[in-house]
Amino acid sequence: MKRQFFNENDINLCDFADLCSQKLSKKNYPFCSNIKKKVVIYNGEQIRSIINTPKSFELKSELHHCLKEGPGVLIIKQAFLQKKTIDKATEIFLGIIKKEKENAIHRGDHFARPGQNERLWNSLQKLCEIDPKTFISYYENPILRFLSEAWLGPFFQITSQVNIVKPGANAQDPHRDYHLGFQENSLVSKFPISSQILSQFLTLQGAIAHTDMGISSGPTIILPFSQQYTLGYMAWRNSKFKDYFKKNAIQIPMKKGDAMFLNPALFHAAGKNSESKDRIANLIQVSSAFGKALESVDRTKITKLIYPILLEKKKRNLLGCKESQTIGASVADGYPFPTNLDLNPPYKDSTPLNMQLLLEKALSENWAVEKFNLTIERAEKQRIP
Ligand SMILES: [Fe+2]
Structure with a gap:
C-alpha cells in the first residue's frame, strides 16, 4: 500500500x-x-x-x-x-x-x-x-x-x-x-x-x-x-x-x-x-465554487449596488448579454450552495436559484430596482435555516 x-x-x-x-x-x-x-x-x-x-x-x-x-x-x-x-x-x-x-x-x-x-x-x-x-x-x-x-x-x-x-x-x-x-x-x-x-x-x-x-x-x-x-x-x-x-x-x-x-x-x-x-x-x-474563499464578501450588498447602474446601461444599449454575464460572474454568487433546501428547493438543473441567475433574469426583464432588491434579499434569507 x-x-x-x-x-x-x-x-x-x-x-x-x-x-x-x-x-x-x-x-x-x-x-x-x-x-x-x-x-x-x-x-x-x-x-x-x-x-x-x-x-x-x-x-x-x-x-x-x-x-x-x-x-x-x-x-x-x-x-x-x-x-x-x-x-x-x-x-x-x-x-x-x-x-x-x-x-x-x-x-x-x-x-x-x-x-x-x-x-x-x-x-x-x-x-x-x-x-x-x-x-x-x-x-x-x-x-x-x-x-x-x-x-x-x-x-x-x-x-x-x-x-x-x-x-x-x-x-x-x-x-x-x-x-x-x-x-x-x-x-x-x-x-x-x-x-x-x-x-x-x-x-x-x-x-x-x-x-x-x-x-x-x-x-x-x-x-x-x-x-x-x-x-x-x-x-x-x-x-x-x-x-x-x-x-x-x-x-x-x-x-x-x-x-x-x-x-x-x-x-x-x-x-x-x-x-x-x-x-x-x-x-x-x-x-472555486467547491472551495471556501479567502475573504467573506457581502455579495448581496454589492450586487444591489451595481444593479441600478447595469440597468441604466442596459436601457441605453450600453450593456450586452456577455458584459452582464461577465460582471455577474465576477461579483454575484453563482453557486447556490450551501443552502436551506426546505426553503430553497431545486429550480433548474437540479440546483436552487442563485444570485447570478437572478441578476441576469432581472436585467433581461428590466425589473425595477425595488423589485430586484426585495427579491434578492428574500432569496438570501431563504438560504439560511
Ligand atoms: Fe504570496
Missing part, C-alpha cells in the same frame, strides 16, 4: 530541483506571444479576440496546462485596457488606506514587516461601496472571467486585496499561498497528500499591476515549475529550499494593466523595491 501521509522529514531538494529544471516546450503554447525565462506571455488583445470564438476551449486548455503541467505562471500583457479605471481605483484604494490608518485598523500583512508594505483587505467590496461605476468598469473584464474559468470552471468567487510595497522594502521570503500555504508544517502533514495536491485547484492567484513594475521596483519573484512538487507545502520554510529559490527564481517586468496569473502552489515572493516610488498591485484570489 502506498503512503498517503508525509511530514517535513520527507522533503527532498534533488526531487524539487529536477522538477524546477524542466525546459518549457514552445509547441505546447501556440497562442502565446512570447516566452521569457520560462514564463509564458500572452497578448491581451489576442486573448480578447478569441474569447467568444470556437477556439476559446483550445485556449482555455492551453492556459490550464500552463498553470498545471507547465511552469505554473503566465503573464497577460494589457489584460486591463482602461488605464483611467485603474488610476481611479488606485486613487480610491489610497484614500481608503489613509482612512483605515487614521482609524488605526491597518495591520500590515502576514508576510511582511510593518512599514514595508501596506495592505488593503477586501478591496473588492470596499471599491464597490465607494464607487460602483468604477467597480463595474474594473470587473467587467472578460480576461479575468476567462482565466478564472480556465482554471476553476464556472461559479468561481473573486476576492481581492491591494498590496503596496514601499520604497526600500526588502524582498519577501518565498512561500506558497492559500489554502495550505497559510498552515504550519505540523498541520499540513495531517492532510493526506491527495488533499494537498487538490488545494492548488481550488484557487487561482492573480496580480494586476497598478503601476509600471521595472525589475528594480521588485515585481513578484517566481520559480517556474515549483508548483509541481507535491510535498511543497512542507518545504518552503526549509533553508535549503530557500537558498535554491534565491539562486534560481526569476522576475519579469510588468506595465500598468498587465496581469500575472499563477498556480497558488508556485513558490513566489514579492521582490525588493529599490525605487523611490510605491509598487502597487491589486491581488486577486479567485476561489
Whole structure:
C-alpha cells in the first residue's frame, strides 16, 4: 500500500530541483506571444479576440496546462485596457488606506514587516461601496472571467486585496499561498497528500499591476515549475529550499494593466523595491465554487449596488448579454450552495436559484430596482435555516 501521509522529514531538494529544471516546450503554447525565462506571455488583445470564438476551449486548455503541467505562471500583457479605471481605483484604494490608518485598523500583512508594505483587505467590496461605476468598469473584464474559468470552471468567487510595497522594502521570503500555504508544517502533514495536491485547484492567484513594475521596483519573484512538487507545502520554510529559490527564481517586468496569473502552489515572493516610488498591485484570489474563499464578501450588498447602474446601461444599449454575464460572474454568487433546501428547493438543473441567475433574469426583464432588491434579499434569507 502506498503512503498517503508525509511530514517535513520527507522533503527532498534533488526531487524539487529536477522538477524546477524542466525546459518549457514552445509547441505546447501556440497562442502565446512570447516566452521569457520560462514564463509564458500572452497578448491581451489576442486573448480578447478569441474569447467568444470556437477556439476559446483550445485556449482555455492551453492556459490550464500552463498553470498545471507547465511552469505554473503566465503573464497577460494589457489584460486591463482602461488605464483611467485603474488610476481611479488606485486613487480610491489610497484614500481608503489613509482612512483605515487614521482609524488605526491597518495591520500590515502576514508576510511582511510593518512599514514595508501596506495592505488593503477586501478591496473588492470596499471599491464597490465607494464607487460602483468604477467597480463595474474594473470587473467587467472578460480576461479575468476567462482565466478564472480556465482554471476553476464556472461559479468561481473573486476576492481581492491591494498590496503596496514601499520604497526600500526588502524582498519577501518565498512561500506558497492559500489554502495550505497559510498552515504550519505540523498541520499540513495531517492532510493526506491527495488533499494537498487538490488545494492548488481550488484557487487561482492573480496580480494586476497598478503601476509600471521595472525589475528594480521588485515585481513578484517566481520559480517556474515549483508548483509541481507535491510535498511543497512542507518545504518552503526549509533553508535549503530557500537558498535554491534565491539562486534560481526569476522576475519579469510588468506595465500598468498587465496581469500575472499563477498556480497558488508556485513558490513566489514579492521582490525588493529599490525605487523611490510605491509598487502597487491589486491581488486577486479567485476561489472555486467547491472551495471556501479567502475573504467573506457581502455579495448581496454589492450586487444591489451595481444593479441600478447595469440597468441604466442596459436601457441605453450600453450593456450586452456577455458584459452582464461577465460582471455577474465576477461579483454575484453563482453557486447556490450551501443552502436551506426546505426553503430553497431545486429550480433548474437540479440546483436552487442563485444570485447570478437572478441578476441576469432581472436585467433581461428590466425589473425595477425595488423589485430586484426585495427579491434578492428574500432569496438570501431563504438560504439560511
Ligand atoms: Fe504570496
